[in-house]
Amino acid sequence: MDSKTFNEETTDFLTMLVKEDMENGEYHRPVATRFPPEPNGFLHIGSAYAIWINHSIAEKCGGVFHLRFDDTNPVKEDIKYVEAIKEDMEWLGIHPPVYFGSDYSERYFEAAMQLVRNGKAYVCDLTPVEITEYRGTLTEAGADSPYRNRSVEENLVLFQGMREGKYPASSKVLRAKIDMSSPNMNLRDPVLYRILHAEHYRTGRAWCIYPMYDFAHPIQDFLEGITHSFCSAEFKDHRALYEWVLRELDVTEPPKQREFGRLNVSGLVTSKRYLRELVEGGYVDGWDDPRLPTIKALRRRGVTAEAIKRFVQEIGVFRQNSTVDSAMLDHFIRQDLKERAVSAMAVLHPLKVILTNYPEDQTERLRLRNHETDESMGSRDVLFSRELYIEREDFMECPVPGFHRLAPGSEVRLKGAYFIKCERVISDPVTGDMTELHCSYDPETKSGLGFQGRKVKSTIHWVSAMNGVSAEVHLYDKLLQEEARLAESDNDWKHILNPDSKTVITHAILEEGMKHADMKMTYQFIRHGYFCLDSRYATEEKPVYNRVVSLKDSWKKGK
Secondary structure, eight states, X not given: XXXXXXXXXOOOHHHXXXXXXXXXXXXXXXXXXXXXXOSSXXXXXXXXXXXXXXXXXXXXXXXXXXXXXXXXXXXXXXXXXXXXXXXXXXXXXOOXXXXXXXXGHHHXXXXXXXXXXXXXXXXXXXXXXXXXXXXXXXXXXXXXXXXXXXXXXXXXXXXXXXXXXXXXXXXXXXXXXXXXXXXXXXXXXXXXXXXXXXXXXXXXXXXXXXXXXHHHHHHHHHHTTOSXXXXXXXXXXXXXXXXXXXXXXXXXSOOEEEEEOOEEETTOOOOHHHHHHHHHTTSXXXXXXXXXXXXXXXXXXXXXXXXXXHHHHHHOOOSSOEEEOHHHHHHHHHHHHHHHOEEEOEESSEEEEEETXXXXXXXXXXXXXXXXXXXXXXXXXXXXXXEEEXXXXXXXXXXXXXXOSBOBTOEEEETTSOEEEEEEEEEOTTTOOEEEEEEEEEGGGOTTSOOOSOOOSOEEOOEETTTOEEEEEEEEOOSBOTTOXXXXXXXXXXXXXXXXXXXXXXXXXEOGGGGGOOTTOOEEETTTEEEEEOTTTOOSSSOEEEEEEOSOOOOOTTO
């Protein structure tokens, strides 16, 4: 392949490996990569990273990229995960040809029979516990199975009997005959096939034996013409077995397995096991809970596919497992939404304001821009009336030094409207809680008229009480506490989860235009962040908004 088909600016080690292989003529077929999820869970941000690595390398090299479902374990897999993964891939903007490992069942069996005939595999009757005991340790060699020296003929009969369902689950396995003293534990006669009497979601009861991942995977790659099989770093010790399978099957131009570091994001849980514990334990609101890193959760939260793409591109390709600050992910989400979100005023904790000198029967329409900097996004009319709501935090009865918003006797500007001055604070006579403010407004200070008089130090947002839209708002923070560390042992989630990871505000007031908000759009609630309608709970009668990300950016490139 002509090296000019490669992006010369790309220097990650995997792309350079592919470039070198193609320039050396190691393959007489196009570059081909794949993403091989097992359909037993949902894709997450780490999956998006792996997808991007494989897809982008194939794209840069003028090659092809496959989506392949590694569905050779009927106990855990389900069609619902297949459909969810395909949907997530489409949402990410990637439309690869789709393959299923279960379609190669006969080819796996033929390959296993070839190994048996060549004396490279045998049927073993040890129990799973005994196999582990015989395997040895990292410092001690394993011991040969008492069934290791069965004849080829006996192994052929036994393996055929396994296929025909003559034996119960776990009573026999097919093992590779390699080296029980190998320093690589994966080469100590690994299991290639096991018996599973279970219904497969695609093949039904056609099979009762299923190949192990380490045996099926290299065969899948070869059958699909994959040139480079990129996987996460924990599979590095499995590479020797991957190569052994292909070598013993006498494959021409075998695919190469190479590894990259797994992506972890601080404060997020990406382990399938832990995600399942959180969902099934009721600690989160399903697989699409906006606090989770699953693609469907990010989508429900309001994150765009473009933001995820920018994030993983910025990361590059790790050699070792790495953890990235979640602030970096938030940064790219924020940068993406800043360009497309429509502005709106929303008061999350309302405090009523009555403009005592504004005529009771008067209203007016004020013109506000839909985007702070992009004039092409147009503008909108917002109703202004005598009674308004402001944020409770924008008023302080006894202001502390440095507080420049509304206080008794002080003035602020209402965004796009007038100066107002607090004249009186009304409180509940029983509880003493503040209930409303009586303020005056200055009609000479209307925005856009070029008022040149006195100045105020603060502008605050507001919503008319006459036609404000009542809404529920969900604010999200990191799911895990800052000091939490996920252990390999069982987790006590009650002590690990951040108790403030979700805040529900039940009585927010939004400007009138939000009555017709679009489920597909993102809105910038002034000063609060970026929000979208919750695809699960929002209705016309009761709008529910999720905060996608706050306005504050704590990540800087290169820090």
